[in-house]
Amino acid sequence: MGITEGLKRALVGRKLRSTQLGETLLPKRIALPVFASDPLSSVAYSPDEIFLTLSVAGVGAYTYSWKIGLFIAFVMLAVVASYRQNVQAYQSGGGDYEVATVNLGASAGLGVASALWVDYVLTVAVSISSAAQYLGSAVSVFQGHEVAVAVTGVVLLTAINLRGAKESGTAFAIPTYVFIVSMLAMVAWGFLREFVGGGLPDAETAEFTILPEDPFMSGLGGLAFAFLLLRAFASGCATLTGVEAIANGVPAFRPPKGKNAATTLLILGAVATTLAFSIVVLANITNVRIAEDPAEQLLRPDGSPVGHDFHQDPIVGQLARVIFDHFPPGFLIVTVATGLILLLAANTAFNGFPVLGSILARDRYMPRQLDTRGDRLAFSNGIALLAFFAIALIIAFDAQVTRLIQLYIVGVFVSFTLSQAGMVRHWTRLLKDTTDRSVRIRYNRSRAINGFGFMVTGVVLVVVLITKFTHGAWIAILAMVIVFLLMKAIRGHYDRVSLELEIHDSDVTLPSRVHAIVLVSKLHKPTMRALAYARVSRPNTIEALTVEFDPAETEAMMQRWDELAIPVPLKVINSPYRELVRPVLRYVKELRKASPRDVITVYIPEYVVGRWWEQLLHNQTALRLKGRLLFMPGVMVTSVPYQLDSAGKAKERLSKERPAAGDVRRGFQGD
Known part of the structure; x- marks a missing residue:
């Protein structure tokens, strides 16, 4: 064995035979951290985005945060209920792409695929950048080096995922479950102290006031404030990102695949919704203050700005410090677990992106190399491609979550909406050929669920497009158009080659x-x-x-x-x-x-x-x-x-x- 081969074996592990593919299938306890770490981790930054957006109008706008959180929880439950129908009806791993292609046509399927590709890259960039920020808030030596930390995180995740889905899932299971348990414990203890133990103390930023921007200096109200509320809602919908990854990853589940995927979705929805809404409520109870430009917007009691030396901790970090003020290890566990889950959240994309790429390659919309499994039966080329684009985004946007998240969400809701429209058509087509009354009742119920999901996600998509277009979402839309045209061109090339190679x-x-x-x-x-x-x-x-x-x-x-x-x-x-x-x-x-x-x-x-x-x-x-x-x-x-x-x-x-x-x-x- 040469030096190069030895290094490869040390990095990736021993080769697996094609017949060992069944050994890489995931049980539910491992599938949850593999596919659900992204939406679970988004509860660490999506509440921040709600408060950051509302801070433009000053502290008074914070009173609307819990209402926005309630609407987001409603949308999350609607999406989870809809996708439980998807994963049981389509189990090949095509997910939203397959649903849209089969029921709405090839162009709709490519629209979904382009949206998912862009969204997966953004998932890695946003999650890793957010993890770098949390690490900077916990360990001062990393402050100012977020880009280097984020790039290192992407490289580390790439190496782990090249070893295969089962090994990466096993490696990520413990940190994910530590995050879930520690966050639920923090939320439960926080509410217990507030309603039973005499009340929670204020956050360390509670003494600050927020300087509103010019349009809101005279108070709240009017069209500008309504638009701001919609923007806050759109940013908070980051909680829903990653739900579609389970639909793309159904083949990785152990049989019965559809049932196990649906159960994982239900657990994900319940935990993510509970945590996200609880964090918003607790942030209001403890009077957390957070602003887009803390150096200028956050004012001390004497009216002076906090200045550029002030380091603004994320909401979860501030809450952990307050709730566990008599138990410092609790603060440390929550902070470290949150940083780790944000780092590992990108693993959702590392599992979804390569699978989608392989399916597109099989359909001749992407280079055939993306359908090639590596030594560990993972789609290595897709993993490497995702890492390359994510690192490019992190460097281009200086690992700043607030800038990156403006590009986010659009792709998610494009795929959500088209997928639910496709599922409505799927059930309608089945109903035409079904006479059994019990089966028709079941199909009608499923169609109603997906129809409701289509309406909800469609409305959110319109809100996201209107409120985020000028704030950076146009870049994501442009990227989707480029990917869409590129896939069309690749398919055209393969079709021309096939035509030329026909035997005459x-x-x-x-x-x-x-x-x-x-x-x-x-x-x-x-x-x-x-x-x-x-x-x-x-x-x-x-x-x-x-x-x-x-x-x-x-x-x-x-x-x-x-x-x-x-x-x-x-x-x-x-x-x-x-x-x-x-x-x-x-x-x-x-x-x-x-x-x-x-x-x-x-x-x-x-x-x-x-x-x-x-x-x-x-x-x-x-x-x-x-x-x-x-x-x-x-x-x-x-x-x-x-x-x-x-x-x-x-x-x-x-x-x-x-x-x-x-x-x-x-x-x-x-x-």
Whole structure:
């Protein structure tokens, strides 16, 4: 095993056979952290976005936060109920893409796919950036280095996911469950202290006031404030991101797949809704203050701004500090668990994005390489592609969640809305062919659920588009359009290639003749091997071809050719400008014109070397020739290898038995 292979095995793990795919399927307890970590983690930043948006109008606008949270909880329950129908009706892993394609047509399916692709990339960027911010608030040494921390997090997640879904799920299960338990404990203890223990103390930011922006200086009300409430609602809907990933990941569940996926969705909806709404309520109870521009908007009791030295902690961090003010380990556990879940939340995208990419590749809308499983039966190319785009976004937006989240949500609700419309049509089509009364009742109930989901998500989509378009959502929409057109172009290319490769009557007939050309640079062993191989192939005609640079050298070669009595005619073409590739191409092209029905086979002698630096000293001309000849119709190119001594030694080194790791420790030693 070479160094490169050893590093790969250490990073990825041992190879798995294709027959071991069933061993990678997930039970519900592992599927929950794998597919639900994104919506679960969003409760750590979606309440912040509600308060940050409302802070534009000052502290008075905070009174609307719990009402917005209530509406978001309502939307979450509607979406979860709708998707429970999806995962049981469509279990192939296509999710929203499959639902929209089958029921609404290919263009609708591509619209969903483009929205999901953009959303998955944003999921990784937003989650990892938020985790970097939480880490910065907990450990001061990381403050100001959020971009480096976020990029490192993406690289770490990529490495873990390359080891396969089951191993990544096992690795993420403990932090996810620690987050769920610690957050539920914080919320329960907070309410217990408030309603039974005499009340919670105020947050450390409660003494601050918030300076409203100009349109709200005179108070709340009017069209501008109504628009602000809609913006806050749209930003808070980040809680719903990741729900669709379970629909895309149904094949990864253990049987019965649909039932297990639906149960996981129900658990996810209940926990995420409870936590998100509770955090909003507790933030109001403890008078948390948080602003988009804390340095200028947050004012001390004396009316002076807090300044740029002030570090604004997220809401969950402030709540944990207040609720566990007599139990410091509780604050530490919640903060660390929140940072970890935000880091691991991107794992939802790392499981959904590659699966969707493989399905699109199978349908010829994406490069076929995305449908290739790696050594650990994961879609490695899709994982690497997702990591690349996420890192690019993190660097471009400086790992700032508030800037990134403006691009978020749009793709989610595009896929939600089209998927629910497709499901309504799915149940309607089934009802036309069903006469059994009990089955019709079940189908009608499912159609009603999906119809309700369509109306709710459609309204939210309109709100999101109106309120977030000018705040950055146009970038996400533009990206979706580009991905949509790119997928159309890829499908067009594959269709054209398939059409060109169809067998016609003329493809069955044999060529008139085969004319062989052996390229000769000098008379040596590689040339003799190429001549022998060309002769044994029995072409109709054969000739050797050399390009003359120096007449004296050419004369000497021809004399040696005659001395060896080589039974192949040697053709010499002149090159007054000392070119090699162009004269050969011109000669081959003239032969093709003279006999278009003939096939020309060009034999090129090549050195095989064993060291990387030797490759730089040989074969450059052969590579250029091959690259040009491959584009000529009716021309076949054959490389005839000749192994130098270094290649033989390299082969011997590779064939030697090497001690495996731990052999010496176990007492097994070579001779």
